[in-house]
Amino acid sequence: MIQGTHSDAGKSALVTALCRIFVQDGYKTAPFKSQNMSLNSYITTCGKEIGRAQGVQAEAAGIEATTDMNPILIKPSGEFQSQIVVHGKPYKNMKAGEYRKDFYQKGLRIIEESYERLSDQYDRVVIEGAGSPAEINLNDRELVNMRVANIAKAPVILVGDIEKGGVFASLVGTLQLLEPEDKKRVIGVIINKFRGDVSLLQPGLTWFENYTGIPILGVIPFIENLMIEAEDSVVLSNYSTKVDSSKExxxxxxxxxxxxxxxxxxxxxxxxxxxxxxxxxxxxxxxxxxxxxxxxxxxxxxxxxxxxxxxxxxxxxxxxxxxxxxxxxxxxxxxxxxxxxxxxxxxxxxxxxxxxxxxxxxxxxxxxxxxxxxxxxxxxxxxxxxxxxxxxxxxxxxxxxxxxxxxxxxxxxxxxxxxxxxxxxxxxxxxxxxxxxxxxxxxxxxxxxLAPILDRASFSKKKEEGFDLLANVVREHIHLEKMHQLMTDFQNKQRKESYGK
Missing domain, CATH: 3.40.50.880 (Class I glutamine amidotransferase (GATase) domain)
Structure with a gap:
């Protein structure tokens, strides 16, 4: 499971990359996000609505998207109210308090059933969290972070965005706010969107590993002009509001x-x-x-x-x-x-x-x-x-x-x-x-x-190239073998503890 220190840390992109990497390495792979809050949606071939990120991740994995990959979609509609979409169809318009109070148990069952179906069909399921797992005001009834990791018995990799600054503080702070049992799930950390000479970051990486006892699994560079669709409108603040005079x-x-x-x-x-x-x-x-x-x-x-x-x-x-x-x-x-x-x-x-x-x-x-x-x-x-x-x-x-x-x-x-x-x-x-x-x-x-430009590039081809570029960069900059070993060790430990009980 991929979790992040905050929204837009790069969880969706990393899940997309891992879906592509695992498929390239011969594993039948599917994405999973139990609950997605987004106004960017994706329509499956059977006419059901899911979060766009999970549809794109399924494309990266070379499979057909289904509602099991995102069983609950929350679509804000104003006035502190959202439309709740369950397995691709509108369920009800609900306010946040009503959703937390009245929908929680139903949502939990839906998530458990969807995950079980995916885990039966695929060699690997790459799970995406939402926001931060350290939202202490929400954690008693959350349906998308550590509770899902517990359902799936999944190890967690925590992602931090260094471009925004304060990455070590956000990583350490997130870890310190986790419950002890949840913190044990974190097998490693990935630092995302790094610009510059990684050797200058090394003292911080060494300090972090010594201070937390959790390994850094990679530092992923910022990828310019990456052709991967955005999950939600939080990224719009990165988009230009001015004309690029170099373009006609x-x-x-x-x-x-x-x-x-x-x-x-x-x-x-x-x-x-x-x-x-x-x-x-x-x-x-x-x-x-x-x-x-x-x-x-x-x-x-x-x-x-x-x-x-x-x-x-x-x-x-x-x-x-x-x-x-x-x-x-x-x-x-x-x-x-x-x-x-x-x-x-x-x-x-x-x-x-x-x-x-x-x-x-x-x-x-x-x-x-x-x-x-x-x-x-x-x-x-x-x-x-x-x-x-x-x-x-x-x-x-x-x-x-x-x-x-x-x-x-x-x-x-x-x-x-x-x-x-x-x-x-x-x-x-x-x-x-x-x-x-x-x-x-x-x-x-x-x-x-102006004269027309003929034979413009195929967007679908550029999209496939974007998946491969992302996978290649992530593969190059994370310790994939170490990650595999930590995943295996975690699962073996889970099985031993389960047998002991």
Whole structure:
């Protein structure tokens, strides 16, 4: 099990790396995270919703993702409330106190059953914790750290992020706050995101091992431009808010409070001519070549955010200047005339006016559509095969005669203006389709009088290369044989103690 001193210490990336490494070494491997709090989700082939990180880790392991890999997903929706997703389907909207009090025993059973099924099917299960195991105010009823390690009888590796500073204090502090039995599970420590000469760190490594008696299993360097999807919005603070003037195409992404599935934007980071930035204020928006309104877990409240920050007016000004604007899922709903939520599915506010850039009305419904989809997108004269996934609780109705964006096998989806400048779709992953992305970006280049760039790189290929790069770097910088031995020793000790009882 991989646990961390805090959120964004690198747990998800390390689990991804170990999944890849173990598979490369011949072990049938699966990821597991008992409870994930994230607005970035992943749709399995059977149409179930799990945390995006576990879906990506399954891809790294070369297996199909299932809900057993993340049986409980918590999706914050505002007002101190979250949607609880159990085995890929909405269970209930709950406040934090209600969840801790009323859901704990049920959650524990769900987690135990899911882990048992995985452990029966796979040689190795790489478990990911959440936040820190030293959250002393939560530990009496936690469902994701040491309690899961105990269920799985798993050794724990603790990860610290040195880039933020204070890594030895955070590691030692975490260890000191653990219960004695939990501390015995920690077989080693990994320091993550190191920049510089590791020899200068050696005195600290020696001191740590002498002080704690726990070995340092590796120091992983910071990996520039690593193509691994982020788990949740905590990483957005690392993203740029300014234009990279060295790149010809400026792409602005609205960062509203309840942004979800922002990994839709990832392929643009890999384009040599695209500068991507996230904006939260009207004055930050500038005049981008492409404006993207991403997904939202609470469309009405995020629409209110657009009005309150002045972003709504700035978006309308950009539309008057013929800027290309694309809305995905919740962002698509905001492009319409009106959004209503009479049953309070997402918001306490019943309705709100949208941006009126598409002739459309959206109504929130209790039913949640979660499905992987394939179809044909109509982009001007081009018909492009596309694949992606849908995950939404609203139904949007266009005025008769307006052009749909994607033709699916059983229905029409999305909307596109005649001049291709305004596009709305429920299709997450639309930019991951290489042909569509190439046509879109080259269209933006032509509008600026720039020559198109042909034969752009495949994003799926870059993603696979990212898995291999991550695995290779981690393999090179951790003591893998020592880790194997410590894992074996721990398991043998567990068996002896079990036999003794």
């Amino acid at each position: 195409i400026d792409i602005a992404v609205i960062r509203y409070p309840m942004i979800s599935n922002f990994t839709d934007i990832d392929p643009f980071f890999e384009e040599v001519d695209c500068s991507v930035r996230f904006v939260k204020k009207g004055e930050e928006l500038g005049e981008p070549d492409l404006l993207i309104l991403p997904g939202s877990k609470n469309t009405i409240e995020d629409m209110m955010f657009l009005h309150n920050t002045g972003l709504a007016n700035r978006i309308l000004q950009l539309e008057q200047k013929k800027t290309t604007i694309i809305g995905i899922c919740g962002g698509y709903q905001m492009l319409g005339n009106h959004i209503e939520d009479k049953d309070g599915v997402e918001s306490l506010k019943k309705e709100i006016e949208g941006l009126s850039l598409l002739p459309m009305k959206t109504s929130m419904t209790p039913y949640k559509l979660t499905v992987q989809s394939t179809g044909v997108a109509q982009f001007g004269d081009e018909k492009i095969p596309v694949s992606g996934y849908e995950i939404h609780m609203g139904e949007s109705h266009l005025e008769a005669g307006y052009k749909h964006f994607v033709q699916l096998a059983d229905r029409e989806e999305g909307a596109i203006s005649q001049d291709k400048r305004i596009i709305g779709t429920y299709f997450h992953g639309i930019f991951h389709n290489d042909v569509f992305r190439e046509l879109l970006v080259n269209e933006l280049r032509l509008k600026k009088g």
